[in-house]
Amino acid sequence: MxxxxxxxxxxxxxxxxxxxxxxxxxxxxxxxxxxxxxxxxxxxxxxxxxxxxxxxxxxxxxxxxxxxxxxxxxxxxxxxxxxxxxxxxxxxxxxxxxxxxxxxxxxxxxxxxxxxxxxxxxxxxxxxxxxxxxxxxxxEAPGAPLPASLPAPRLQVDAAAVAATALAFGFAPPPGRNIVLCPGAEYGPAKRWPAERFGALAADLAAQGAGVFLLGSANDAAVCDAVVQASGSAAQSLAGRTRLGQAIELIAAADAVVTNDSGLMHVAAALDRPQVALFGSSSPAHTPPHSPRARVVWLQPACSPCFARVCPLGHFRCMTELAPQRVRDEVAQLGVLGSGQSH
Ligand code: SF4
Structure with a gap:
Protein backbone atom coordinates (compact mmCIF):
# COMPACT_ATOMS: atom_id res chain seq x y z
CA MET A 1 0.00 0.00 0.00
CA GLU A 140 -1.00 17.72 -9.38
CA ALA A 141 2.32 17.95 -11.18
CA PRO A 142 3.96 21.40 -10.90
CA GLY A 143 2.20 23.81 -13.27
CA ALA A 144 -0.60 21.36 -14.13
CA PRO A 145 -4.15 22.71 -13.93
CA LEU A 146 -6.57 21.84 -11.17
CA PRO A 147 -9.97 20.34 -11.88
CA ALA A 148 -12.71 22.91 -12.42
CA SER A 149 -14.22 22.33 -9.01
CA LEU A 150 -12.75 21.17 -5.73
CA PRO A 151 -14.65 19.80 -2.75
CA ALA A 152 -15.21 22.19 0.14
CA PRO A 153 -13.68 21.30 3.53
CA ARG A 154 -16.07 19.19 5.57
CA LEU A 155 -15.74 17.88 9.13
CA GLN A 156 -17.57 14.76 10.25
CA VAL A 157 -19.02 14.67 13.75
CA ASP A 158 -20.85 12.05 15.77
CA ALA A 159 -24.43 13.20 16.46
CA ALA A 160 -24.55 11.56 19.90
CA ALA A 161 -21.27 13.20 20.92
CA VAL A 162 -22.52 16.58 19.69
CA ALA A 163 -25.71 16.26 21.75
CA ALA A 164 -23.82 15.16 24.87
CA THR A 165 -21.30 18.01 24.65
CA ALA A 166 -24.05 20.57 24.02
CA LEU A 167 -25.87 19.36 27.10
CA ALA A 168 -22.71 19.37 29.22
CA PHE A 169 -21.97 23.00 28.34
CA GLY A 170 -25.49 24.25 28.98
CA PHE A 171 -26.94 24.58 25.49
CA ALA A 172 -30.72 24.73 25.53
CA PRO A 173 -32.30 21.57 24.09
CA PRO A 174 -34.56 22.02 21.04
CA PRO A 175 -36.62 24.06 20.41
CA GLY A 176 -34.24 26.43 22.22
CA ARG A 177 -31.87 28.45 20.09
CA ASN A 178 -28.15 28.54 20.76
CA ILE A 179 -25.93 31.06 19.03
CA VAL A 180 -22.15 30.86 19.20
CA LEU A 181 -20.01 33.97 18.90
CA CYS A 182 -16.26 33.69 18.36
CA PRO A 183 -14.75 37.12 19.08
CA GLY A 184 -11.10 36.04 18.88
CA ALA A 185 -8.65 35.86 16.00
CA GLU A 186 -5.24 34.43 16.78
CA TYR A 187 -3.62 36.39 13.94
CA GLY A 188 -4.04 39.76 15.64
CA PRO A 189 -6.38 42.57 16.69
CA ALA A 190 -6.81 43.90 13.14
CA LYS A 191 -9.01 40.88 12.45
CA ARG A 192 -11.19 41.34 15.55
CA TRP A 193 -14.52 43.14 15.57
CA PRO A 194 -14.36 45.15 18.82
CA ALA A 195 -15.51 43.43 22.01
CA GLU A 196 -18.11 46.09 22.80
CA ARG A 197 -19.75 45.47 19.39
CA PHE A 198 -19.84 41.73 20.00
CA GLY A 199 -21.27 42.51 23.44
CA ALA A 200 -24.07 44.66 22.00
CA LEU A 201 -24.88 41.93 19.48
CA ALA A 202 -24.93 39.30 22.25
CA ALA A 203 -27.32 41.39 24.33
CA ASP A 204 -29.61 41.87 21.32
CA LEU A 205 -29.64 38.15 20.47
CA ALA A 206 -30.23 37.16 24.10
CA ALA A 207 -33.13 39.64 24.31
CA GLN A 208 -34.72 37.69 21.47
CA GLY A 209 -34.55 34.47 23.45
CA ALA A 210 -31.31 32.94 22.15
CA GLY A 211 -28.70 31.39 24.39
CA VAL A 212 -25.43 33.13 23.52
CA PHE A 213 -22.12 31.33 24.05
CA LEU A 214 -18.61 32.61 23.40
CA LEU A 215 -16.03 30.17 22.11
CA GLY A 216 -12.30 30.51 21.73
CA SER A 217 -8.97 29.31 23.06
CA ALA A 218 -7.42 30.35 26.35
CA ASN A 219 -5.74 33.14 24.37
CA ASP A 220 -9.21 34.55 23.62
CA ALA A 221 -10.41 34.46 27.24
CA ALA A 222 -9.70 38.14 27.95
CA VAL A 223 -11.49 39.28 24.80
CA CYS A 224 -14.44 37.01 25.61
CA ASP A 225 -14.58 38.35 29.18
CA ALA A 226 -14.78 41.86 27.74
CA VAL A 227 -17.66 40.74 25.50
CA VAL A 228 -19.50 39.25 28.49
CA GLN A 229 -19.07 42.52 30.35
CA ALA A 230 -20.22 44.60 27.39
CA SER A 231 -23.27 42.37 26.99
CA GLY A 232 -24.36 42.90 30.59
CA SER A 233 -23.69 39.19 31.18
CA ALA A 234 -26.15 38.22 28.45
CA ALA A 235 -23.49 35.92 27.00
CA GLN A 236 -21.59 33.09 28.64
CA SER A 237 -17.91 32.63 27.90
CA LEU A 238 -16.54 29.12 27.34
CA ALA A 239 -13.20 30.42 26.02
CA GLY A 240 -10.36 28.29 27.32
CA ARG A 241 -12.78 25.85 28.91
CA THR A 242 -13.17 23.55 25.93
CA ARG A 243 -10.75 21.34 24.09
CA LEU A 244 -10.79 21.87 20.33
CA GLY A 245 -12.80 18.69 19.85
CA GLN A 246 -15.48 20.02 22.20
CA ALA A 247 -15.49 23.40 20.48
CA ILE A 248 -16.08 21.59 17.17
CA GLU A 249 -19.02 19.73 18.71
CA LEU A 250 -20.49 22.92 20.20
CA ILE A 251 -20.27 24.68 16.86
CA ALA A 252 -21.94 21.65 15.27
CA ALA A 253 -24.76 22.05 17.80
CA ALA A 254 -25.20 25.79 17.25
CA ASP A 255 -28.14 27.25 15.36
CA ALA A 256 -25.91 30.06 14.12
CA VAL A 257 -22.31 31.16 14.47
CA VAL A 258 -20.81 34.65 14.22
CA THR A 259 -17.04 34.89 13.86
CA ASN A 260 -14.19 37.05 12.72
CA ASP A 261 -12.00 35.72 9.92
CA SER A 262 -10.52 33.01 12.13
CA GLY A 263 -9.99 29.28 12.42
CA LEU A 264 -13.38 28.82 14.05
CA MET A 265 -14.98 30.56 11.05
CA HIS A 266 -13.63 27.76 8.87
CA VAL A 267 -14.76 25.16 11.41
CA ALA A 268 -18.33 26.52 11.23
CA ALA A 269 -18.21 26.42 7.43
CA ALA A 270 -16.87 22.87 7.42
CA LEU A 271 -19.74 21.86 9.70
CA ASP A 272 -22.25 23.53 7.37
CA ARG A 273 -23.65 25.75 10.11
CA PRO A 274 -25.48 28.98 9.29
CA GLN A 275 -22.91 31.68 9.92
CA VAL A 276 -21.98 35.32 9.63
CA ALA A 277 -18.30 35.96 8.93
CA LEU A 278 -16.86 39.40 9.68
CA PHE A 279 -13.87 40.54 7.65
CA GLY A 280 -11.79 43.65 8.32
CA SER A 281 -8.10 43.76 7.43
CA SER A 282 -8.17 40.49 5.50
CA SER A 283 -9.95 39.47 2.31
CA PRO A 284 -12.76 36.97 1.76
CA ALA A 285 -11.29 36.40 -1.69
CA HIS A 286 -8.25 34.77 -0.08
CA THR A 287 -9.75 32.80 2.83
CA PRO A 288 -13.53 32.71 2.42
CA PRO A 289 -15.77 30.50 4.52
CA HIS A 290 -16.46 27.68 2.05
CA SER A 291 -20.14 27.22 2.76
CA PRO A 292 -23.35 28.20 0.98
CA ARG A 293 -24.80 29.01 4.42
CA ALA A 294 -22.19 31.67 5.18
CA ARG A 295 -22.96 35.38 4.95
CA VAL A 296 -19.84 37.52 4.64
CA VAL A 297 -19.74 41.09 5.95
CA TRP A 298 -16.83 43.19 4.73
CA LEU A 299 -17.06 46.98 4.69
CA GLN A 300 -13.89 47.11 2.63
CA PRO A 301 -12.71 50.69 3.07
CA ALA A 302 -10.11 51.83 0.55
CA CYS A 303 -7.28 50.62 2.80
CA SER A 304 -8.65 47.05 3.04
CA PRO A 305 -7.32 44.45 2.80
CA CYS A 306 -4.03 45.41 4.42
CA PHE A 307 -3.43 41.97 6.00
CA ALA A 308 -1.82 43.68 8.99
CA ARG A 309 -2.01 42.24 12.48
CA VAL A 310 -2.53 45.72 13.97
CA CYS A 311 -4.14 48.61 12.09
CA PRO A 312 -1.22 50.58 10.58
CA LEU A 313 -3.42 53.69 10.21
CA GLY A 314 -4.66 53.73 13.78
CA HIS A 315 -8.34 54.33 12.97
CA PHE A 316 -9.33 50.66 12.40
CA ARG A 317 -12.32 51.78 10.33
CA CYS A 318 -12.70 48.42 8.60
CA MET A 319 -14.14 47.06 11.85
CA THR A 320 -15.17 50.00 14.04
CA GLU A 321 -17.61 51.26 11.38
CA LEU A 322 -19.43 47.92 11.39
CA ALA A 323 -22.50 48.40 13.60
CA PRO A 324 -24.02 45.64 15.75
CA GLN A 325 -27.38 46.24 14.07
CA ARG A 326 -25.92 45.35 10.69
CA VAL A 327 -24.56 42.06 12.02
CA ARG A 328 -27.79 41.36 13.83
CA ASP A 329 -29.66 41.86 10.53
CA GLU A 330 -27.34 39.35 8.88
CA VAL A 331 -28.05 36.83 11.67
CA ALA A 332 -31.76 37.41 11.11
CA GLN A 333 -31.25 36.60 7.42
CA LEU A 334 -30.04 33.16 8.47
CA GLY A 335 -33.56 32.44 9.70
CA VAL A 336 -32.52 31.49 13.20
CA LEU A 337 -34.24 34.26 15.13
CA GLY A 338 -37.92 34.21 16.03
CA SER A 339 -39.45 30.76 15.72
CA GLY A 340 -37.25 29.51 12.86
CA GLN A 341 -34.93 26.55 13.34
CA SER A 342 -31.97 25.71 11.14
CA HIS A 343 -31.42 22.06 11.90
S1 SF4 B 1 -5.44 49.84 7.47
FE1 SF4 B 1 -7.61 49.71 6.90
S2 SF4 B 1 -7.92 47.52 6.48
FE2 SF4 B 1 -6.02 47.67 7.66
S3 SF4 B 1 -6.63 47.42 9.79
FE3 SF4 B 1 -6.61 49.63 9.37
S4 SF4 B 1 -8.72 50.14 8.79
FE4 SF4 B 1 -8.47 47.92 8.62
Missing amino acids: PKLLVVAPNWIGDCLMAQPLLARLRDKRPALRIEVLAPPWVVPLFAHMPEADEVIAAPFAHGALALGARWRLGRALRARRYDQAIVLPNSWKSALVPLFADIALRSGYVGESRYGLLNLLYRAPRPARPMLEHYARLS
Whole structure:
Protein backbone atom coordinates (compact mmCIF):
# COMPACT_ATOMS: atom_id res chain seq x y z
CA MET A 1 0.00 0.00 0.00
CA PRO A 2 1.50 3.40 -0.98
CA LYS A 3 2.06 5.67 2.02
CA LEU A 4 2.06 9.44 2.19
CA LEU A 5 3.08 11.72 5.05
CA VAL A 6 1.48 15.17 5.02
CA VAL A 7 3.13 17.81 7.21
CA ALA A 8 0.19 19.94 8.34
CA PRO A 9 0.03 23.72 8.76
CA ASN A 10 0.07 25.34 12.20
CA TRP A 11 -3.28 27.11 12.00
CA ILE A 12 -6.78 25.65 12.30
CA GLY A 13 -8.05 27.48 9.22
CA ASP A 14 -5.10 26.43 7.08
CA CYS A 15 -5.56 22.79 8.11
CA LEU A 16 -9.16 22.96 6.92
CA MET A 17 -8.06 24.58 3.68
CA ALA A 18 -5.78 21.56 3.20
CA GLN A 19 -8.57 18.99 3.39
CA PRO A 20 -9.51 19.25 -0.33
CA LEU A 21 -5.89 18.35 -1.11
CA LEU A 22 -6.25 15.18 0.96
CA ALA A 23 -9.58 14.40 -0.70
CA ARG A 24 -8.10 14.91 -4.15
CA LEU A 25 -5.14 12.66 -3.37
CA ARG A 26 -7.48 9.96 -2.09
CA ASP A 27 -9.69 10.27 -5.19
CA LYS A 28 -6.71 9.85 -7.48
CA ARG A 29 -5.25 6.93 -5.53
CA PRO A 30 -7.93 5.14 -3.48
CA ALA A 31 -5.41 2.72 -1.96
CA LEU A 32 -3.18 5.54 -0.70
CA ARG A 33 -2.64 5.59 3.06
CA ILE A 34 -2.49 9.20 4.27
CA GLU A 35 -0.79 9.96 7.59
CA VAL A 36 -0.65 13.51 8.91
CA LEU A 37 2.07 15.04 11.08
CA ALA A 38 0.38 17.91 12.92
CA PRO A 39 0.95 20.26 15.85
CA PRO A 40 -0.89 18.92 18.92
CA TRP A 41 -3.37 21.82 18.96
CA VAL A 42 -4.80 20.94 15.52
CA VAL A 43 -4.75 17.13 15.89
CA PRO A 44 -8.50 17.00 16.80
CA LEU A 45 -9.37 18.53 13.43
CA PHE A 46 -7.89 15.63 11.51
CA ALA A 47 -9.77 13.16 13.71
CA HIS A 48 -12.89 14.56 11.99
CA MET A 49 -11.48 14.17 8.46
CA PRO A 50 -12.05 10.72 6.97
CA GLU A 51 -9.16 11.20 4.54
CA ALA A 52 -6.60 11.11 7.36
CA ASP A 53 -5.84 7.48 8.22
CA GLU A 54 -3.63 8.44 11.17
CA VAL A 55 -2.53 11.66 12.85
CA ILE A 56 0.86 11.95 14.51
CA ALA A 57 1.24 14.75 17.05
CA ALA A 58 4.48 16.68 16.46
CA PRO A 59 6.28 17.25 19.76
CA PHE A 60 7.49 20.78 18.94
CA ALA A 61 6.45 24.14 20.35
CA HIS A 62 5.09 26.64 17.82
CA GLY A 63 8.01 28.32 16.04
CA ALA A 64 10.70 26.24 17.78
CA LEU A 65 13.57 24.91 15.66
CA ALA A 66 13.85 21.86 17.97
CA LEU A 67 16.48 20.30 15.74
CA GLY A 68 17.15 17.35 18.06
CA ALA A 69 13.47 16.52 18.46
CA ARG A 70 12.93 16.72 14.70
CA TRP A 71 15.91 14.44 14.10
CA ARG A 72 14.63 11.87 16.59
CA LEU A 73 11.10 11.95 15.20
CA GLY A 74 12.37 11.66 11.64
CA ARG A 75 14.53 8.66 12.51
CA ALA A 76 11.62 7.03 14.34
CA LEU A 77 9.40 7.52 11.28
CA ARG A 78 11.90 5.80 8.96
CA ALA A 79 10.37 2.47 9.88
CA ARG A 80 7.06 3.55 8.36
CA ARG A 81 8.67 3.64 4.92
CA TYR A 82 6.68 6.46 3.38
CA ASP A 83 6.75 6.78 -0.40
CA GLN A 84 6.21 10.53 -0.37
CA ALA A 85 5.91 13.54 1.93
CA ILE A 86 3.98 16.71 1.16
CA VAL A 87 5.06 19.65 3.31
CA LEU A 88 2.37 22.33 3.62
CA PRO A 89 4.05 25.02 5.79
CA ASN A 90 6.58 27.23 4.02
CA SER A 91 9.25 27.12 6.71
CA TRP A 92 12.63 25.50 6.32
CA LYS A 93 12.30 23.62 9.61
CA SER A 94 8.95 22.07 8.63
CA ALA A 95 10.72 20.13 5.85
CA LEU A 96 13.30 18.56 8.17
CA VAL A 97 11.34 15.57 9.50
CA PRO A 98 10.66 14.10 6.00
CA LEU A 99 14.36 14.51 5.20
CA PHE A 100 15.44 12.83 8.44
CA ALA A 101 12.87 10.08 7.78
CA ASP A 102 14.62 9.28 4.46
CA ILE A 103 11.45 9.83 2.45
CA ALA A 104 12.58 9.73 -1.16
CA LEU A 105 10.01 12.09 -2.69
CA ARG A 106 9.50 15.32 -0.72
CA SER A 107 7.23 17.93 -2.25
CA GLY A 108 5.95 21.39 -1.36
CA TYR A 109 6.27 25.05 -2.27
CA VAL A 110 9.75 26.57 -2.45
CA GLY A 111 8.85 28.71 0.59
CA GLU A 112 12.03 29.52 2.52
CA SER A 113 14.38 28.48 -0.31
CA ARG A 114 13.98 24.80 0.43
CA TYR A 115 16.16 23.64 -2.43
CA GLY A 116 17.61 20.27 -1.50
CA LEU A 117 15.33 19.86 1.51
CA LEU A 118 12.46 19.21 -0.91
CA ASN A 119 12.99 17.62 -4.31
CA LEU A 120 9.61 18.20 -5.99
CA LEU A 121 9.25 21.96 -5.82
CA TYR A 122 6.27 24.17 -6.67
CA ARG A 123 6.29 27.91 -7.17
CA ALA A 124 3.46 29.89 -5.60
CA PRO A 125 1.39 31.51 -8.37
CA ARG A 126 1.20 35.30 -8.64
CA PRO A 127 -1.20 36.81 -7.82
CA ALA A 128 -1.85 34.57 -4.84
CA ARG A 129 -4.70 32.10 -5.21
CA PRO A 130 -7.23 31.20 -2.47
CA MET A 131 -5.63 28.99 0.19
CA LEU A 132 -7.79 26.00 -0.66
CA GLU A 133 -6.56 26.08 -4.25
CA HIS A 134 -3.00 26.85 -3.15
CA TYR A 135 -2.77 23.59 -1.22
CA ALA A 136 -4.78 21.54 -3.71
CA ARG A 137 -2.23 22.32 -6.45
CA LEU A 138 0.16 20.00 -4.64
CA SER A 139 -2.00 17.07 -5.76
CA GLU A 140 -1.00 17.72 -9.38
CA ALA A 141 2.32 17.95 -11.18
CA PRO A 142 3.96 21.40 -10.90
CA GLY A 143 2.20 23.81 -13.27
CA ALA A 144 -0.60 21.36 -14.13
CA PRO A 145 -4.15 22.71 -13.93
CA LEU A 146 -6.57 21.84 -11.17
CA PRO A 147 -9.97 20.34 -11.88
CA ALA A 148 -12.71 22.91 -12.42
CA SER A 149 -14.22 22.33 -9.01
CA LEU A 150 -12.75 21.17 -5.73
CA PRO A 151 -14.65 19.80 -2.75
CA ALA A 152 -15.21 22.19 0.14
CA PRO A 153 -13.68 21.30 3.53
CA ARG A 154 -16.07 19.19 5.57
CA LEU A 155 -15.74 17.88 9.13
CA GLN A 156 -17.57 14.76 10.25
CA VAL A 157 -19.02 14.67 13.75
CA ASP A 158 -20.85 12.05 15.77
CA ALA A 159 -24.43 13.20 16.46
CA ALA A 160 -24.55 11.56 19.90
CA ALA A 161 -21.27 13.20 20.92
CA VAL A 162 -22.52 16.58 19.69
CA ALA A 163 -25.71 16.26 21.75
CA ALA A 164 -23.82 15.16 24.87
CA THR A 165 -21.30 18.01 24.65
CA ALA A 166 -24.05 20.57 24.02
CA LEU A 167 -25.87 19.36 27.10
CA ALA A 168 -22.71 19.37 29.22
CA PHE A 169 -21.97 23.00 28.34
CA GLY A 170 -25.49 24.25 28.98
CA PHE A 171 -26.94 24.58 25.49
CA ALA A 172 -30.72 24.73 25.53
CA PRO A 173 -32.30 21.57 24.09
CA PRO A 174 -34.56 22.02 21.04
CA PRO A 175 -36.62 24.06 20.41
CA GLY A 176 -34.24 26.43 22.22
CA ARG A 177 -31.87 28.45 20.09
CA ASN A 178 -28.15 28.54 20.76
CA ILE A 179 -25.93 31.06 19.03
CA VAL A 180 -22.15 30.86 19.20
CA LEU A 181 -20.01 33.97 18.90
CA CYS A 182 -16.26 33.69 18.36
CA PRO A 183 -14.75 37.12 19.08
CA GLY A 184 -11.10 36.04 18.88
CA ALA A 185 -8.65 35.86 16.00
CA GLU A 186 -5.24 34.43 16.78
CA TYR A 187 -3.62 36.39 13.94
CA GLY A 188 -4.04 39.76 15.64
CA PRO A 189 -6.38 42.57 16.69
CA ALA A 190 -6.81 43.90 13.14
CA LYS A 191 -9.01 40.88 12.45
CA ARG A 192 -11.19 41.34 15.55
CA TRP A 193 -14.52 43.14 15.57
CA PRO A 194 -14.36 45.15 18.82
CA ALA A 195 -15.51 43.43 22.01
CA GLU A 196 -18.11 46.09 22.80
CA ARG A 197 -19.75 45.47 19.39
CA PHE A 198 -19.84 41.73 20.00
CA GLY A 199 -21.27 42.51 23.44
CA ALA A 200 -24.07 44.66 22.00
CA LEU A 201 -24.88 41.93 19.48
CA ALA A 202 -24.93 39.30 22.25
CA ALA A 203 -27.32 41.39 24.33
CA ASP A 204 -29.61 41.87 21.32
CA LEU A 205 -29.64 38.15 20.47
CA ALA A 206 -30.23 37.16 24.10
CA ALA A 207 -33.13 39.64 24.31
CA GLN A 208 -34.72 37.69 21.47
CA GLY A 209 -34.55 34.47 23.45
CA ALA A 210 -31.31 32.94 22.15
CA GLY A 211 -28.70 31.39 24.39
CA VAL A 212 -25.43 33.13 23.52
CA PHE A 213 -22.12 31.33 24.05
CA LEU A 214 -18.61 32.61 23.40
CA LEU A 215 -16.03 30.17 22.11
CA GLY A 216 -12.30 30.51 21.73
CA SER A 217 -8.97 29.31 23.06
CA ALA A 218 -7.42 30.35 26.35
CA ASN A 219 -5.74 33.14 24.37
CA ASP A 220 -9.21 34.55 23.62
CA ALA A 221 -10.41 34.46 27.24
CA ALA A 222 -9.70 38.14 27.95
CA VAL A 223 -11.49 39.28 24.80
CA CYS A 224 -14.44 37.01 25.61
CA ASP A 225 -14.58 38.35 29.18
CA ALA A 226 -14.78 41.86 27.74
CA VAL A 227 -17.66 40.74 25.50
CA VAL A 228 -19.50 39.25 28.49
CA GLN A 229 -19.07 42.52 30.35
CA ALA A 230 -20.22 44.60 27.39
CA SER A 231 -23.27 42.37 26.99
CA GLY A 232 -24.36 42.90 30.59
CA SER A 233 -23.69 39.19 31.18
CA ALA A 234 -26.15 38.22 28.45
CA ALA A 235 -23.49 35.92 27.00
CA GLN A 236 -21.59 33.09 28.64
CA SER A 237 -17.91 32.63 27.90
CA LEU A 238 -16.54 29.12 27.34
CA ALA A 239 -13.20 30.42 26.02
CA GLY A 240 -10.36 28.29 27.32
CA ARG A 241 -12.78 25.85 28.91
CA THR A 242 -13.17 23.55 25.93
CA ARG A 243 -10.75 21.34 24.09
CA LEU A 244 -10.79 21.87 20.33
CA GLY A 245 -12.80 18.69 19.85
CA GLN A 246 -15.48 20.02 22.20
CA ALA A 247 -15.49 23.40 20.48
CA ILE A 248 -16.08 21.59 17.17
CA GLU A 249 -19.02 19.73 18.71
CA LEU A 250 -20.49 22.92 20.20
CA ILE A 251 -20.27 24.68 16.86
CA ALA A 252 -21.94 21.65 15.27
CA ALA A 253 -24.76 22.05 17.80
CA ALA A 254 -25.20 25.79 17.25
CA ASP A 255 -28.14 27.25 15.36
CA ALA A 256 -25.91 30.06 14.12
CA VAL A 257 -22.31 31.16 14.47
CA VAL A 258 -20.81 34.65 14.22
CA THR A 259 -17.04 34.89 13.86
CA ASN A 260 -14.19 37.05 12.72
CA ASP A 261 -12.00 35.72 9.92
CA SER A 262 -10.52 33.01 12.13
CA GLY A 263 -9.99 29.28 12.42
CA LEU A 264 -13.38 28.82 14.05
CA MET A 265 -14.98 30.56 11.05
CA HIS A 266 -13.63 27.76 8.87
CA VAL A 267 -14.76 25.16 11.41
CA ALA A 268 -18.33 26.52 11.23
CA ALA A 269 -18.21 26.42 7.43
CA ALA A 270 -16.87 22.87 7.42
CA LEU A 271 -19.74 21.86 9.70
CA ASP A 272 -22.25 23.53 7.37
CA ARG A 273 -23.65 25.75 10.11
CA PRO A 274 -25.48 28.98 9.29
CA GLN A 275 -22.91 31.68 9.92
CA VAL A 276 -21.98 35.32 9.63
CA ALA A 277 -18.30 35.96 8.93
CA LEU A 278 -16.86 39.40 9.68
CA PHE A 279 -13.87 40.54 7.65
CA GLY A 280 -11.79 43.65 8.32
CA SER A 281 -8.10 43.76 7.43
CA SER A 282 -8.17 40.49 5.50
CA SER A 283 -9.95 39.47 2.31
CA PRO A 284 -12.76 36.97 1.76
CA ALA A 285 -11.29 36.40 -1.69
CA HIS A 286 -8.25 34.77 -0.08
CA THR A 287 -9.75 32.80 2.83
CA PRO A 288 -13.53 32.71 2.42
CA PRO A 289 -15.77 30.50 4.52
CA HIS A 290 -16.46 27.68 2.05
CA SER A 291 -20.14 27.22 2.76
CA PRO A 292 -23.35 28.20 0.98
CA ARG A 293 -24.80 29.01 4.42
CA ALA A 294 -22.19 31.67 5.18
CA ARG A 295 -22.96 35.38 4.95
CA VAL A 296 -19.84 37.52 4.64
CA VAL A 297 -19.74 41.09 5.95
CA TRP A 298 -16.83 43.19 4.73
CA LEU A 299 -17.06 46.98 4.69
CA GLN A 300 -13.89 47.11 2.63
CA PRO A 301 -12.71 50.69 3.07
CA ALA A 302 -10.11 51.83 0.55
CA CYS A 303 -7.28 50.62 2.80
CA SER A 304 -8.65 47.05 3.04
CA PRO A 305 -7.32 44.45 2.80
CA CYS A 306 -4.03 45.41 4.42
CA PHE A 307 -3.43 41.97 6.00
CA ALA A 308 -1.82 43.68 8.99
CA ARG A 309 -2.01 42.24 12.48
CA VAL A 310 -2.53 45.72 13.97
CA CYS A 311 -4.14 48.61 12.09
CA PRO A 312 -1.22 50.58 10.58
CA LEU A 313 -3.42 53.69 10.21
CA GLY A 314 -4.66 53.73 13.78
CA HIS A 315 -8.34 54.33 12.97
CA PHE A 316 -9.33 50.66 12.40
CA ARG A 317 -12.32 51.78 10.33
CA CYS A 318 -12.70 48.42 8.60
CA MET A 319 -14.14 47.06 11.85
CA THR A 320 -15.17 50.00 14.04
CA GLU A 321 -17.61 51.26 11.38
CA LEU A 322 -19.43 47.92 11.39
CA ALA A 323 -22.50 48.40 13.60
CA PRO A 324 -24.02 45.64 15.75
CA GLN A 325 -27.38 46.24 14.07
CA ARG A 326 -25.92 45.35 10.69
CA VAL A 327 -24.56 42.06 12.02
CA ARG A 328 -27.79 41.36 13.83
CA ASP A 329 -29.66 41.86 10.53
CA GLU A 330 -27.34 39.35 8.88
CA VAL A 331 -28.05 36.83 11.67
CA ALA A 332 -31.76 37.41 11.11
CA GLN A 333 -31.25 36.60 7.42
CA LEU A 334 -30.04 33.16 8.47
CA GLY A 335 -33.56 32.44 9.70
CA VAL A 336 -32.52 31.49 13.20
CA LEU A 337 -34.24 34.26 15.13
CA GLY A 338 -37.92 34.21 16.03
CA SER A 339 -39.45 30.76 15.72
CA GLY A 340 -37.25 29.51 12.86
CA GLN A 341 -34.93 26.55 13.34
CA SER A 342 -31.97 25.71 11.14
CA HIS A 343 -31.42 22.06 11.90
S1 SF4 B 1 -5.44 49.84 7.47
FE1 SF4 B 1 -7.61 49.71 6.90
S2 SF4 B 1 -7.92 47.52 6.48
FE2 SF4 B 1 -6.02 47.67 7.66
S3 SF4 B 1 -6.63 47.42 9.79
FE3 SF4 B 1 -6.61 49.63 9.37
S4 SF4 B 1 -8.72 50.14 8.79
FE4 SF4 B 1 -8.47 47.92 8.62
